[in-house]
Amino acid sequence: MGVGAVKSKRMPRAVREQQMLDAAVLTFARRGYRAASMDEIAEVAGVSKPLVYLYLNSKEELFSAVIRRESAALAEAVRAAVEPDAPADRQLWSGLKGFFAHTAEHPDGWAVLHQQARTQGEPFAVEVAAMRAEIVEFVTAMIGAAAQEAGCGREPAAREVSGLAHALVGAAESLADWANGRGGGAVPGERPSAKETAATLMNFAWAGLGRLMDGERWSPGG
Amino acid sequence: MGVGAVKSKRMPRAVREQQMLDAAVLTFARRGYRAASMDEIAEVAGVSKPLVYLYLNSKEELFSAVIRRESAALAEAVRAAVEPDAPADRQLWSGLKGFFAHTAEHPDGWAVLHQQARTQGEPFAVEVAAMRAEIVEFVTAMIGAAAQEAGCGREPAAREVSGLAHALVGAAESLADWANGRGGGAVPGERPSAKETAATLMNFAWAGLGRLMDGERWSPGG
Amino acid sequence: MGVGAVKSKRMPRAVREQQMLDAAVLTFARRGYRAASMDEIAEVAGVSKPLVYLYLNSKEELFSAVIRRESAALAEAVRAAVEPDAPADRQLWSGLKGFFAHTAEHPDGWAVLHQQARTQGEPFAVEVAAMRAEIVEFVTAMIGAAAQEAGCGREPAAREVSGLAHALVGAAESLADWANGRGGGAVPGERPSAKETAATLMNFAWAGLGRLMDGERWSPGG
Amino acid sequence: MGVGAVKSKRMPRAVREQQMLDAAVLTFARRGYRAASMDEIAEVAGVSKPLVYLYLNSKEELFSAVIRRESAALAEAVRAAVEPDAPADRQLWSGLKGFFAHTAEHPDGWAVLHQQARTQGEPFAVEVAAMRAEIVEFVTAMIGAAAQEAGCGREPAAREVSGLAHALVGAAESLADWANGRGGGAVPGERPSAKETAATLMNFAWAGLGRLMDGERWSPGG
DNA sequence: CATGAATGAGAGTTCATTCAT
DNA sequence: CATGAATGAACTCTCATTCAT
Numbered sequence: 019m020g021v022g023a024v025k026s027k028r029m030p031r032a033v034r035e036q037q038m039l040d041a042a043v044l045t046f047a048r049r050g051y052r053a054a055s056m057d058e059i060a061e062v063a064g065v066s067k068p069l070v071y072l073y074l075n076s077k078e079e080l081f082s083a084v085i086r087r088e089s090a091a092l093a094e095a096v097r098a099a100v101e102p103d104a105p106a107d108r109q110l111w112s113g114l115k116g117f118f119a120h121t122a123e124h125p126d127g128w129a130v131l132h133q134q135a136r137t138q139g140e141p142f143a144v145e146v147a148a149m150r151a152e153i154v155e156f157v158t159a160m161i162g163a164a165a166q167e168a169g170c171g172r173e174p175a176a177r178e179v180s181g182l183a184h185a186l187v188g189a190a191e192s193l194a195d196w197a198n199g200r201g202g203g204a205v206p207g208e209r210p211s212a213k214e215t216a217a218t219l220m221n222f223a224w225a226g227l228g229r230l231m232d233g234e235r236w237s238p239g240g
Numbered sequence: 241m242g243v244g245a246v247k248s249k250r251m252p253r254a255v256r257e258q259q260m261l262d263a264a265v266l267t268f269a270r271r272g273y274r275a276a277s278m279d280e281i282a283e284v285a286g287v288s289k290p291l292v293y294l295y296l297n298s299k300e301e302l303f304s305a306v307i308r309r310e311s312a313a314l315a316e317a318v319r320a321a322v323e324p325d326a327p328a329d330r331q332l333w334s335g336l337k338g339f340f341a342h343t344a345e346h347p348d349g350w351a352v353l354h355q356q357a358r359t360q361g362e363p364f365a366v367e368v369a370a371m372r373a374e375i376v377e378f379v380t381a382m383i384g385a386a387a388q389e390a391g392c393g394r395e396p397a398a399r400e401v402s403g404l405a406h407a408l409v410g411a412a413e414s415l416a417d418w419a420n421g422r423g424g425g426a427v428p429g430e431r432p433s434a435k436e437t438a439a440t441l442m443n444f445a446w447a448g449l450g451r452l453m454d455g456e457r458w459s460p461g462g
Numbered sequence: 463m464g465v466g467a468v469k470s471k472r473m474p475r476a477v478r479e480q481q482m483l484d485a486a487v488l489t490f491a492r493r494g495y496r497a498a499s500m501d502e503i504a505e506v507a508g509v510s511k512p513l514v515y516l517y518l519n520s521k522e523e524l525f526s527a528v529i530r531r532e533s534a535a536l537a538e539a540v541r542a543a544v545e546p547d548a549p550a551d552r553q554l555w556s557g558l559k560g561f562f563a564h565t566a567e568h569p570d571g572w573a574v575l576h577q578q579a580r581t582q583g584e585p586f587a588v589e590v591a592a593m594r595a596e597i598v599e600f601v602t603a604m605i606g607a608a609a610q611e612a613g614c615g616r617e618p619a620a621r622e623v624s625g626l627a628h629a630l631v632g633a634a635e636s637l638a639d640w641a642n643g644r645g646g647g648a649v650p651g652e653r654p655s656a657k658e659t660a661a662t663l664m665n666f667a668w669a670g671l672g673r674l675m676d677g678e679r680w681s682p683g684g
Numbered sequence: 685m686g687v688g689a690v691k692s693k694r695m696p697r698a699v700r701e702q703q704m705l706d707a708a709v710l711t712f713a714r715r716g717y718r719a720a721s722m723d724e725i726a727e728v729a730g731v732s733k734p735l736v737y738l739y740l741n742s743k744e745e746l747f748s749a750v751i752r753r754e755s756a757a758l759a760e761a762v763r764a765a766v767e768p769d770a771p772a773d774r775q776l777w778s779g780l781k782g783f784f785a786h787t788a789e790h791p792d793g794w795a796v797l798h799q800q801a802r803t804q805g806e807p808f809a810v811e812v813a814a815m816r817a818e819i820v821e822f823v824t825a826m827i828g829a830a831a832q833e834a835g836c837g838r839e840p841a842a843r844e845v846s847g848l849a850h851a852l853v854g855a856a857e858s859l860a861d862w863a864n865g866r867g868g869g870a871v872p873g874e875r876p877s878a879k880e881t882a883a884t885l886m887n888f889a890w891a892g893l894g895r896l897m898d899g900e901r902w903s904p905g906g
Numbered sequence: 907c908a909t910g911a912a913t914g915a916g917a918g919t920t921c922a923t924t925c926a927t
Numbered sequence: 928c929a930t931g932a933a934t935g936a937a938c939t940c941t942c943a944t945t946c947a948t
């Protein structure tokens with residue numbers, strides 16, 4: 019019946035709302051935004067449908083609320099994980115660990131953000147894009163800091179840094195799915211830990227960034 | 241009204257079918273699979289709804305046909321772009337150029353494959369996963385070849401190579417969106433060309449792979 | 463609008479369900495299973511279409527529910543009418559009276575059972591065939607009992623008894639339509655009562671059975 | 685493909701029309717009036733759909749034409765079978781033989797008349813009712829003649845004779861289905877011949893009528 | 907006349923949403 | 928606030944029917 023253990027009545031509004039959001043995350047992740055029905059969400063939440071409307075007003079607003087909560091939770095998890103005064107590489111490293119740990123612990127929330135919210139058009143894609151932009155910005159800052167630390171000769175173009183950040187974030191997203199077993203094609207061995215996933219990406223990315231900062235570039239000429 | 245210019249009647253079946261697929265790609269990309277209505281698809285195609293059903297049978301089959309067509313087109317574009325006898329780095333480079341050129345020229349098709357098909361569950365996710373797996377395998381082979389060419393000391397673990405391939409493919413996917421202006425947060429300056437996008441990723445990735453192959457690894461202690 | 467007088471809202475489910483079944487019986491009898499639309503049934507019932515689906519799930523299930531209700535009512539009417547301890551002729555007589563009384567009081571229900579359900583193939587024909595078989599069996603038993611009471615010389619062949627029972631049931635069905643004015647060609651005078659119809663058939667059938675049991679047979683040579 | 689053997693072109697209109705009617709009989713019997721599609725009928729007939737419309741104008745008219753042809757064929761078969769100058773019992777006997785022979789040889793036609801046409805409401809039920817009325821009238825005449833031949837004391841009431849005729853016709857219809865294996869509950873042994881079926885009914889009916897004419901009546905008091 | 911393209915009208919079904927009790 | 932009754936609007940899909948070639 020309910021998603022939690024007890025079917026207790028008369029709970030404070032804030033608690034009930036969280037139950038509903040939990041149920042919504044579960045259901046949206048399982049069925050997708052359109053296929054998820056308010057009936058099912060209410061049933062999973064263990065409350066009556068009118069109560070869902072009383073608190074969350076509409077399916078759209080409910081989905082928005084879900085996105086906001088999960089977005090904030092993910093952003094907060096990353097923010098809490100980074101060590102703000104450490105050197106750039108350590109900041110990136112701890113941020114990645116936080117990211118992979120959170121997506122592994124909240125696969126449904128991650129699925130809603132990454133797979134559902136971005137694909138349902140205007141009203142929702144924007145909301146999740148904001149959080150993504152925040153992360154991209156953080157990564158961009160790290161890359162910039164790394165460049166300075168490396169004392170690299172030339173200031174890297176904003177355009178290229180933007181591309182690098184998007185590449186890194188995309189790689190991280192893809193690896194989060196991969197580590198959750200949703201990447202298509204199972205991972206050999208047991209599911210990788212957040213630390214291992216972070217290490218895989220960090221090794222790859224930091225090395226690449228390092229050489230870039232040294233001015234080494236690949237050229238088609240071979 | 242119609243997606244093309246002319247509202248001409250009585251066209252041969254093959255032509256009409258392509259028009260319908262074009263309309264479907266557009267509409268699925270705009271609205272998402274569930275939110276796209278057969279009514280809208282028919283209207284965009286400039287035909288009546290029954291004709292869509294006469295030729296494509298059902299919404300599911302229509303979506304499948306779209307996925308197959310766009311999948312094949314993308315895979316073919318990449319396949320045609322790579323120079324099969326070149327060294328690994330050049331193969332990867334030319335493949336990436338082909339990939340970004342195609343996704344830039346067919347942004348709706350790419351959106352359907354990347355955002356819609358993968359998130360609609362069993363029947364469709366499988367179809368697009370096959371193509372993604374093909375690409376991941378190609379990338380995996382490139383990484384392996386690079387390792388050999390580099391004469392790297394130790395054979396890289398299958399698990400790590402899988403992670404690297406997924407990271408690289410995820411980075412490419414993310415950059416495709418970024419180059420199409422769909423990454424969230426506009427690109428500074430004008431939209432990057434396929435070649436530029438490919439170079440950004442190639443520089444980043446090849447350098448990273450190179451160092452990895454040399455056995456250099458990032459460690460948190462550093 | 464509605465089939466009843468009052469357009470009252472908010473009725474308990476059981477009541478509304480019966481109203482819907484009433485409307486369905488009427489509409490199926492008038493139009494036939496396929497030609498009857500759920501829209502019309504809902505309108506006749508004085509409710510919206512979704513409510514019909516909420517309670518009865520689908521057109522097929524609605525039709526099944528109608529068949530079950532009307533079948534059970536008819537079978538029950540016959541069962542209640544027969545005097546179980548009376549001699550065979552009286553049992554048949556009272557059964558027939560019950561049958562004709564019920565079909566006369568529920569002409570639409572009878573039409574649905576006799577004309578619609580039997581002609582709509584597998585799922586439905588089976589349901590009504592069960593009730594018809596029950597009645598045929600009852601008649602068969604009566605014929606057997608009559609034969610024994612008559613102490614007839616030879617045991618009648620199962621094959622012939624089956625034929626006789628089918629003939630008798632067919633005659634009863636035809637007379638039910640006739641008495642309801644649906645036999646084609648109006649009945650002279652006013653519509654016959656159940657008792658009169660039963661008497662017509664009883665006179666005809668019992669006499670015929672009696673002679674058969676006496677071993678008298680018609681032969682073409684005569 | 686076609687229902688006949690050869691797919692020959694350029695046949696005279698009359699022949700083509702018969703092929704279409706054959707296909708329609710088959711399809712209407714199999715699927716029912718509403719469920720039968722003009723597409724299927726055209727395909728079974730081995731002609732193009734527009735030709736069906738050119739000759740038969742509409743589904744309604746096609747069904748009407750089918751009813752008329754099958755009605756006429758059945759009526760004609762019965763008419764041809766009776767020996768007009770023979771005594772009443774022989775006329776009835778030969779008529780029944782003709783009826784059961786025809787329904788056994790043309791089960792689809794019989795199914796369309798008996799199961800489909802009568803259940804599709806106004807326009808069609810009337811057409812088949814006409815033929816039924818004709819047969820009922822013939823039977824009525826036989827019963828009247830039998831009464832006279834028997835020199836029975838009292839003139840039987842028109843009302844009762846009508847009932848008897850309807851009973852007899854209903855019995856015959858039921859037995860036709862029974863003999864075709866469509867009565868529900870298989871016939872013991874192999875399928876009865878037309879002659880056997882006719883004998884079963886004739887024995888039953890003639891004996892009953894005979895006693896009735898003798899003035900013997902069943903009374904509940906007995 | 908065969909072929910194949912094309913459609914208006916409607917059927918069954920579902921769902922977000924509301925309101926009386 | 929829980930319950931259960933109720934619906935407007937939409938969606939997928941089908942079919943009889945027509946017309947140009």
